[in-house]
Amino acid sequence: MPDRFIFSSESVGEGHPDKVADFISDSVLDACLAQDKHSRVACETLVKSNCVFIAGEITTKAKLNYEQIVRDAIREIGYTNNDDVFHADQVFVTNALTRQSPDIAQGVDARKAKGKKTAEQGAGDQGIMFGYACTDTPELMPAPVMFAHRLNRALAKIRKNSDAAPWLRPDCKSQVAVEFVDYKPVRITNVVISTQHAASAKHSLIEKFCIEQVIKKVLPAKLLQKTEFLINPTGNFVVGGPQGDSGLTGRKIIVDTYGGWARHGGGAFSGKDPSKVDRSAAYMCRWVAKNVVAAKLAKKCELQIAYAIGHPRPTSIHVDTFGTHTVSERRIIAAINEVFSFKPADIVAQLDLLRPIYRSTTNYGHFAKPGLSWESTAKVPALLKAVK
Numbered sequence: 001m002p003d004r005f006i007f008s009s010e011s012v013g014e015g016h017p018d019k020v021a022d023f024i025s026d027s028v029l030d031a032c033l034a035q036d037k038h039s040r041v042a043c044e045t046l047v048k049s050n051c052v053f054i055a056g057e058i059t060t061k062a063k064l065n066y067e068q069i070v071r072d073a074i075r076e077i078g079y080t081n082n083d084d085v086f087h088a089d090q091v092f093v094t095n096a097l098t099r100q101s102p103d104i105a106q107g108v109d110a111r112k113a114k115g116k117k118t119a120e121q122g123a124g125d126q127g128i129m130f131g132y133a134c135t136d137t138p139e140l141m142p143a144p145v146m147f148a149h150r151l152n153r154a155l156a157k158i159r160k161n162s163d164a165a166p167w168l169r170p171d172c173k174s175q176v177a178v179e180f181v182d183y184k185p186v187r188i189t190n191v192v193i194s195t196q197h198a199a200s201a202k203h204s205l206i207e208k209f210c211i212e213q214v215i216k217k218v219l220p221a222k223l224l225q226k227t228e229f230l231i232n233p234t235g236n237f238v239v240g241g242p243q244g245d246s247g248l249t250g251r252k253i254i255v256d257t258y259g260g261w262a263r264h265g266g267g268a269f270s271g272k273d274p275s276k277v278d279r280s281a282a283y284m285c286r287w288v289a290k291n292v293v294a295a296k297l298a299k300k301c302e303l304q305i306a307y308a309i310g311h312p313r314p315t316s317i318h319v320d321t322f323g324t325h326t327v328s329e330r331r332i333i334a335a336i337n338e339v340f341s342f343k344p345a346d347i348v349a350q351l352d353l354l355r356p357i358y359r360s361t362t363n364y365g366h367f368a369k370p371g372l373s374w375e376s377t378a379k380v381p382a383l384l385k386a387v388k
Contacts, residue, residue: 006189008177009144009259013152014077014363015170015196015240017247020086021045023362024052025249025271027073028066030356033273035062037354043097043271044249047242050085055096056271067093078159078170083198085243121345123307124276125267131285132262133293134300136185139368140293143185145259147176149364150218155195156363158213165209167201171240178223190228191215196240197232207231256366257282262302269366274353277307277344281314284347286367287374288340292321294377295384297332299324305342314342327387335386339379 032039039060075088151174159168175192250268267278274280298321
């Protein structure tokens with residue numbers, strides 16, 4: 001990239017159709033894990049109009065009312081207004097869940113099987129996963145995506161906990177363009193907010209509210225210099241959520257990660273238990289990259305790992321610090337391999353992933369939230385000791 005450039009990232013709110021689908025899938029996952037921590041879950045959701053379709057493979061000892069889980073998730077999001085076609089109490093739920101394929105199960109299970117070369121737990125699928133961290137923000141995340149998330153969080157907080165804007169509805173999107181000079185954020189050039197609203201709300205009211213009560217209160221004032229604000233740029237956003245568009249689990253993977261700033265392996269997260277390395281290994285990569293940056297071994301760090309289905313060890317590990325390393329990348333890689341284990345079973349153990357924690361990850365990105373094990377920087381001392 002040049003020394004001066006503009007980079008944009010987007011975020012979507014809890015009521016966006018794809019996020020509705022993600023939240024239902026993660027609600028099913030958490031319900032399974034709450035009763036049976038060894039549940040194998042791959043739940044996908046499709047939402048449109050007043051219909052919810054859940055499908056996938058689940059093997060669990062849990063006894064669940066899937067329809068109730070779906071309705072409770074929709075209610076928590078906020079689709080309970082009388083003018084909503086998509087309403088928690090009125091949707092039709094179709095359940096097409098089956099058990100996990102035995103061929104996949106034998107690859108993941110920590111036991112011997114015909115044709116399997118090891119008795120260890122293997123990866124649930126082949127694939128590549130990435131993790132990233134940088135010094136742009138206190139969360140060690142890229143600034144554009146963190147700013148976009150802040151806007152949607154603020155809208156949700158106001159909608160759920162305040163009477164300041166009774167016209168707000170659950171569906172919303174944001175986008176923030178940040179100007180960088182020498183890779184440091186110096187100005188927000190434009191902000192886009194599109195929020196669903198009641199039919200009675202005037203555009204002028206929505207525009208003023210979003211600028212004064214949302215944007216200027218959550219984004220850094222020093223970066224809001226000659227910033228263009230684009231609020232509901234179509235002029236009207238009454239029909240939203242699954243009434244306005246279909247939603248599908250796993251379709252907002254860039255929102256879920258780094259806003260396009262860092263690479264993504266392509267595998268979605270929501271609805272998958274941690275035996276699926278699409279999810280658990282991506283969390284692992286973020287954990288490692290964040291600890292490398294927190295240890296000041298580099299200002300930027302991107303990690304890639306790859307797996308073969310049924311195999312317990314990664315087929316490759318790659319680290320790129322984009323020339324920002326303070327010790328050689330060779331020493332950083334050696335330290336990473338000394339401090340961390342990338343075997344699927346070890347990832348689950350190190351990050352304590354067999355818990356019903358996944359609903360908390362669905363919205364506003366799967367990273368940079370307090371309390372998530374992969375956001376801990378407790379491995380910094382071990383990394384520093386290993387590079388000496």
